[in-house]
Amino acid sequence: MAEPRERKCPICGKPASDEFAPFCSKRCADVDLNRWLTGTYVIPARDDEPEADDEEA
Numbered sequence: 001m002a003e004p005r006e007r008k009c010p011i012c013g014k015p016a017s018d019e020f021a022p023f024c025s026k027r028c029a030d031v032d033l034n035r036w037l038t039g040t041y042v043i044p045a046r047d048d049e050p051e052a053d054d055e056e057a
């Protein structure tokens with residue numbers, strides 16, 4: 001049984017609209033974008049990768 005995918009707006013929890021998926025509205029999309037821009041989302045900082053050390057001695 002394939003259920004239709006229910007997408008909920010991550011901002012307000014309302015059903016997402018196709019147009020603004022995964023958000024329900026432009027407003028919520030803007031809110032999300034703003035969170036990104038203002039750094040509300042925690043993006044794990046990633047140090048420079050150490051030199052690849054694949055080969056085993």
Ligand SMILES: [Zn+2]
Nearest residue numbers: 009012024028
């Ligand atoms: Zn929403």
